[in-house]
Amino acid sequence: MSLAFSSSRPDRSAERWQSLRDIPPTVALSFAVLAVVIGWALTPWLFTGHDPISGLPAAKLLAPSAEHWFGTDHLGRDVYARVVYGTASSVGSGLIAVTIGVLAGGSIGLVAGFLGGWVDILLARLMDVLLAIPSFLLAVIIVTALGFTTTNAAIATGVSAVAVFARVMRAEVLKTREATFVEASFLLGGSRSHILFRHVLPNASRSVLSLAVLQFGLSILVIASLAFLGYGDPPPASDWGLLISIGKDYLKWPWLVYAPALVTTATVLSVNRISRWLRKAD
Structure with a gap:
């Protein structure tokens, strides 16, 4: 038993190493870009x-x-420092x-998806209304009602994405609910809550993961656009969208403009590349 176990360990290590080597170079570069961005967000003073x-x-x-890697602005401030310190707000709001x-x-x-019936019909129609806007x-309307801050812009962006996640999760739940192992769990006496959280949710949430990564990049872009239009925190904040908005007056x-843009x-494209890789891997 021990010999068999010890002999299998190198095989597992070889499989893990092979899986790392199979990562495409563009995906590895995207992870590197995100690592730098996360470093900027968490410890900007180190950079x-x-x-x-x-x-x-x-x-x-x-x-x-x-x-001054990115030059200086009209007030003599280092643009690279403003981009680095603005990462926490831009990335945090996307999260x-x-x-x-x-x-x-x-x-x-x-x-x-799990309950079906009139509940499914009612919620599906509600999501259709949100998707029609x-x-x-929708994000502009919500942030106007809440107030012009980056946090409110993040909330507005999240609310505008609710319908997309709901549609994807519903479709995955409907597909998973008809699976053989779910029917077998019903026949064995499993409760609805046990089947929902033990079988349906883990299998249905895998597609939502890649969507969440993709939506993270899109959220950064939307929040930057809202900040560009003046719906985020006012100066001296250094959100990426606000930096682009200030820079447009000094063409x-x-x-x-080029540095924060x-x-x-680069951040959005890296997130999108990782999302496509996760979808193919799944």
Whole structure:
């Protein structure tokens, strides 16, 4: 027994190593980009020594250099430092939006698909109404009602994504509910709650995972767009969308727009690539 167990351990290690080697280079690069972004969000002071709020008037509108990687703005503030310190707000608000969408939309889809009947019909029609409204327009309406802050923009973005998560979860629950192992659990006397949380939810939530990753990137983009239009935190905040909005007034110094825009684009594209990889792996 012990010999067989010990001989199987190298095989498992080889399988894990092979699975890591099978990760496409673009996916590995996307993970690296996200690792840097997460580092910026959690410990921004480790990546820059410049103050993101206070600047030197004598150093205003300097081009990118070794000292100022992304140049400086009209107040002499280091743009790289402002991008780094704005990551926590931009990424954190995206996580808030995805959490709202997954919890609210996933719960609605789970209940609708598992119970069926009039409950399914009522919730499905409600989701159809939400899907009929463009998500960005719905987010603008909600954040206007709540107030112009980045947190409210995140809440509005999350609410606008509820219907998408509900539809995906409902479809997966309907498919899983008809599976043979679910019917067998019913025949063996399993309760509805046991079958729901032990069999249906774990199998139906796998597709929601890749959707959540994709929605995370989309949420960052939507929240940046809301901040660009002035629906987020006001200056001296350094949300990525707000930095782009400020930079558009200084087109003779294009790095004020290019730097935060490239960081936003790289983050969203990395998240989308990881989402496609997870969907194929699933």
